[in-house]
Each structure stands twice: as C-alpha cells, then as structure tokens.
Amino acid sequence: xxxxxxxxxxxxxxxxxxxxxxxxxxxxFDFGWKISWSVKGNVGDLExxxxxxxxxxxxxxxxxxSDAQLMSFLKIFNGEIKILEEDDDLIFKVSYEQKxxxxxxxxxxxxxxxxxxxxxLLNFLRNLLKKExxxxxxxxxxxxxxxxxLIANNIKEVDMNLKGKVIILNDFIDKYNSxxxxxxxxxxxxxxKSRNYLENISDVDGFIINGDFEEIYLxxxxxxxxxxxxEDNFDLExxxxxxxxxxxxxxxxxDFVESIVKIKNEDNYxxxxxxxxxxxxFLKLDFSNKKYIKEKxxxxxxxxxxxxxxxxxxxxxxxxxxx
Amino acid sequence: MMELRYNPLTxxxxxxxxxxxxxxxxxxxxxxxxxxxxxxxxDTVYDLVAFENRFPSLKKEPPKVDDKGxxxxxxxxxxxxxxxxxYTSEHDSSFPKMPLLQIEKLVEMWVDxxxxxxxxxxxxxxxxxxxxxxxxxxxxxxxxxxxYAFPFIPKRIETKLKAMQTWYIENKKCVICEVLGSExxxxxxxxxxxxxxxxxxxxxxxxEVHVYPKRHISNLLEFHDEEKKDFARILKxxxxxxxxxxxxxxPYMMMFFQSPFNxxxxxxxxxxxxxxxxxxxxxxKLKWMAxxxxxxxxxINPVLPEEAAxxxxxxxxxx
Ligand SMILES: [Zn+2]
Ligand SMILES: [Zn+2]
Numbered sequence: 341x342x343x344x345x346x347x348x349x350x351x352x353x354x355x356x357x358x359x360x361x362x363x364x365x366x367x368x369f370d371f372g373w374k375i376s377w378s379v380k381g382n383v384g385d386l387e388x389x390x391x392x393x394x395x396x397x398x399x400x401x402x403x404x405x406s407d408a409q410l411m412s413f414l415k416i417f418n419g420e421i422k423i424l425e426e427d428d429d430l431i432f433k434v435s436y437e438q439k440x441x442x443x444x445x446x447x448x449x450x451x452x453x454x455x456x457x458x459x460x461l462l463n464f465l466r467n468l469l470k471k472e473x474x475x476x477x478x479x480x481x482x483x484x485x486x487x488x489x490l491i492a493n494n495i496k497e498v499d500m501n502l503k504g505k506v507i508i509l510n511d512f513i514d515k516y517n518s519x520x521x522x523x524x525x526x527x528x529x530x531x532x533k534s535r536n537y538l539e540n541i542s543d544v545d546g547f548i549i550n551g552d553f554e555e556i557y558l559x560x561x562x563x564x565x566x567x568x569x570x571e572d573n574f575d576l577e578x579x580x581x582x583x584x585x586x587x588x589x590x591x592x593x594x595d596f597v598e599s600i601v602k603i604k605n606e607d608n609y610x611x612x613x614x615x616x617x618x619x620x621x622f623l624k625l626d627f628s629n630k631k632y633i634k635e636k637x638x639x640x641x642x643x644x645x646x647x648x649x650x651x652x653x654x655x656x657x658x659x660x661x662x663x
Numbered sequence: 664m665m666e667l668r669y670n671p672l673t674x675x676x677x678x679x680x681x682x683x684x685x686x687x688x689x690x691x692x693x694x695x696x697x698x699x700x701x702x703x704x705x706d707t708v709y710d711l712v713a714f715e716n717r718f719p720s721l722k723k724e725p726p727k728v729d730d731k732g733x734x735x736x737x738x739x740x741x742x743x744x745x746x747x748x749x750y751t752s753e754h755d756s757s758f759p760k761m762p763l764l765q766i767e768k769l770v771e772m773w774v775d776x777x778x779x780x781x782x783x784x785x786x787x788x789x790x791x792x793x794x795x796x797x798x799x800x801x802x803x804x805x806x807x808x809x810x811y812a813f814p815f816i817p818k819r820i821e822t823k824l825k826a827m828q829t830w831y832i833e834n835k836k837c838v839i840c841e842v843l844g845s846e847x848x849x850x851x852x853x854x855x856x857x858x859x860x861x862x863x864x865x866x867x868x869x870x871e872v873h874v875y876p877k878r879h880i881s882n883l884l885e886f887h888d889e890e891k892k893d894f895a896r897i898l899k900x901x902x903x904x905x906x907x908x909x910x911x912x913x914p915y916m917m918m919f920f921q922s923p924f925n926x927x928x929x930x931x932x933x934x935x936x937x938x939x940x941x942x943x944x945x946x947x948k949l950k951w952m953a954x955x956x957x958x959x960x961x962x963i964n965p966v967l968p969e970e971a972a973x974x975x976x977x978x979x980x981x982x
Contacts, residue, residue, distance in 0.1 A: 656712065
C-alpha cells in the first residue's frame, strides 16, 4: 500500500514538489485508519492511495471494498474523485484539474477500515458520511446509495420492495439461489443477464439477448451486479450500466455514454435517448418482446450549413429553405 | 494581448482581451457589419447565422501563455469560443417584433450551438445572452445575441450551483421546482404549457423577469420539441410585454443559465432558467449597477416585485 507515493505509515508528513505541497497525517481510527490531507499550489492529479493487488476489491463510485476491508473517500471539497484500476493496481485519486490553491486547502479525508463483517463496515461508513453531510462546511456529496449498499452487502435482503427496479445479473449471482430469483420475478422485475448466467435459470423474465436479437448480446461483459432504482439515481445508474456493457450496432465508447441525455420508463419500454453529431436517437428497449427499436430524429429541426471562412472563422448558417 | 488572469482576492478569472477595444460602436445603418452585404456578409444572404466573433475574448486556439506568472500573479490561456448569433437578416426587427416562427428557428439554433460548443472538452459553461439597447452597451442595433463558451464556471454561475446544491441536500428537492410549486398568481407574468415567466420573489432589478421550464431540465439539450416551440412563445410574450410596458424599445440583458458541461453532473439540482435583467426603473429612469451593486452584489430594488409582476401581467399582447 502506498500513500501519496510512499509506503504507508502512520504519522505526520510533508511533501514539497516544484508546483505544489502536500501535508498529510495518518491516524488511528475506529476499525482502521483515517488519512487527512491538504494541498497548496497547482496539484493537478493527485494520487492519494494505491493498492498493489486489486483483485479482491470491488469498486464503487467513491469507495472500494474487499471481504474484510473498505476504503472510502470521506470528505472532499475540491477536485474530482477517481478510482482507477490499472494492471494489478487500484488507485484512488483526486483530480484538482487546473485549480491553483494559494494556501493550504481545508482538510480532505479518506478512511481505511478493516473488519470481518462487511455489514458493520458499511453501516459504519454510512454513519460517517451522514455526519459529513450534516457539517456546516459541506463536502461534495458522498452518499452511500441504497443500491451500492445492497450490492456491497451481497444483497441479503432481496425481499425489500424492488418493484420497478432493473436488475442485471451475472456470474456474481451464482451464489444467489433460485428462490430469490423467483421472488424478484413475482415483483415484475426486469432482468438483464449476461451470457454466462443464462443457462442456469430458464424461467427468468428478462432482457435476454440471444439469437438474432439474442446473439447481439445487448448486454454482456458485465462484471458487477447492478441494481437500478429509477426513482433515485435512475439516469446515473443507467449510464453506469452502459459504461459496462457492449451495445451491438452502436459505436460503443465513452462518448456514447456521455451522449445519453435521458433514460425513461414508459409502459413496456425503457427509452434511452442519446445524441449523435446532428441527430437524437431513441433506443427503445422492449423487455416483453425482447427486442430493441432504434429511432432517429434530427437533433435540430432546422437546416444547417457550416462554412469555414478564409480568416479561419466558422460560420454556421441556419434556416433558409422553409421546411 | 489575450490571457486569463487570476484574481486571488475573489477566486475568479478575468479575461484580458485588449483586442475588444477595436469593436465597432453604434455604426449607422449602411455600415451594419452583420446585415447581408455588410462586412461580415459581403456577398451572402442568410436567415439565421452564428459565427465566431471577429474580436473574440476567448479562442479555440488562444495565443500561448508561456509565462504562467509568479507569486500571486497567475495567468493562463484564454481557451473558449465567442460567437455572435444573428437572429434575422432584417436589420430593423427586434426580438419582440420577430415572427414566432423565426424565434422557433432561433431556439433550434441555440440548442445546436449549445450542443456543438459543449463538445469541446475545454468548455465548462455555455452562456447564451443578449444585450438589447445602448443602455446595456449593445454596440449594434441589428437583432443579435451572443454566446460565450467559457473554460471555467463563471463566479455567479458557481454561486448559483452551490446555492442550488445546498438547497437540494437540505430539502431533497430542486429549488426552482419548489419555487414553481409554491408561486401564487401575484408574481406570475405569463404562463404557457411548459413555461412560467415571473418576477421572482428575489428580483434584483425592478422589472426583472425569470423564465422557468415547468419540467426539471438542466440545459437546452434536454428540451423536447414541444418545449422548444413553447420556449419561443414565452420569450416572445415577455419581450413584447416589455416593449408595451412603457411603449418604448425596452432595454434588457437576457441570459440563459444552463448546467455546466464536461465536468461533474449538476443536473439533479440545477434547473435551467432565463433571467431578464432590464436596467429601467421607470419610463425615463435607469437603475445603474453602481457601487453597492457592483461592489457588494447587494441590490436595492425600488419596485415591489409583486407590483412589477402585476404591471407586466396586465400588459396584453397578442400575435
Ligand atoms: Zn443590420
Ligand atoms: Zn427543478
């Protein structure tokens, strides 16, 4: 484990670089350690913490955990949290972009918690975050959402009200018994499944993509079980989902995910609305008939003509011929 | 000479653009640079057009700033785009005078400009605005607005984001959605299917009007087709009411506030909105951005918002 690029150890530290200075402290904390730091100068991307063997870790929006270990950002005022998986490493970063800090920033923090019982750790983290969010000086909103909580906790309580949620299953769920699946099914849930799980459960409704439509593997390559609740973080979770899946016939890249403007639920459809250069595409995901329909509409309802002038300026002409 | 300079006293960026000094000032009609046949369109006819400003304050490829400053004096490159948005080729028209169809086309153009400009990674904020009237420094009478695509989130927008985020955390609701749910008739100026125009409870200018979409939308890209058409309608209503209020070409600053691009997602709590900030406090009187307003961001509003709303509501317009 590396902290700010040097092997992890307890105490107070100061590191001076050409463009910036970091000071940090590592202190004992319930269940583990708390790391607090502040920075000065032009920091750019700052590596907080690096774990050499990431295999046991599952990564979520702002935390990661293994069987008995939970690493989480706790308080962030500036910059963007990034958790990167590179080769065998798991890297926790904060990107301060171009920001320049004239004096030391308010302390930001990170916790490392160790305990056999994941539920205890998750509840502990949840309480810590709750306290942070009640502080007068607000950190960026770090909230352990219900979905992550359940996922992280291996979804012990599936009988909670799951109506209207979308569930993506994959091999991770093998631990899961078919009785639970039946419960989900009774609640009219929609399933999306990865191929390696399909064979085992024949009677699950779902978003199963095989053959003509089924061979497309609209959703494959899923490494996590994802529970989507469209009341709270619906759009966000869908976007996360699409980050992890391969969509046939669509240029799959981060641009695609970024170009999604809306995902909504309409009767039997989920409609994913995204933009390409000059058109808006509606991808209707039809679960009951197990197919999807792609509809394109011009992104704008007006003629457009781009002209590059000799002086290098771009002129965009609109309208003209009345439609 | 163009660069961004950092003000550590207020944590904000200043755009230094010495070239803007060369801008034309109130040319006569036969010199209008944006009329067909004018200096920008010597042999071109057009309907609507958005083009890069001849004298931009921000550029896609700005001059390099090799020396990034020293001590408290920081600077960096002026990345960004400044566009002029010409609403119509008719020099003597104006926003309220334009046919609804023309404004609908303008809305389409704004949506597309937002989309195109937001595709530049360096763009964090797309700010669409119009300065109407010499009272607010408009240098050309020809109907047009502008767009600044900023490489940072400007200070007042940052203030809005923070306030709206705090409200959202504390109340679990978008603040504008909540305002819309709580507004009674007394401050409403006009209402259409998808929009409400009102003099806000917290108006800073005497005849300030805000336009809020009823649906929670954070930027122009999320507008449905019906909303785009309806947006054109409400803007026409508001600007027509302004002109009829004192039977004069009513000067205003019209500004669109959209959620930022290419940075964190603010869409849950940021609600797209338009602000009209008119400088008039009466038919012949101006309200200046003077020391208190400029220096402290504190506004003294001499007109009760409910009164202003009533006056504007009672101005009847039809088209
Ligand atoms: Zn003109
Ligand atoms: Zn809202």
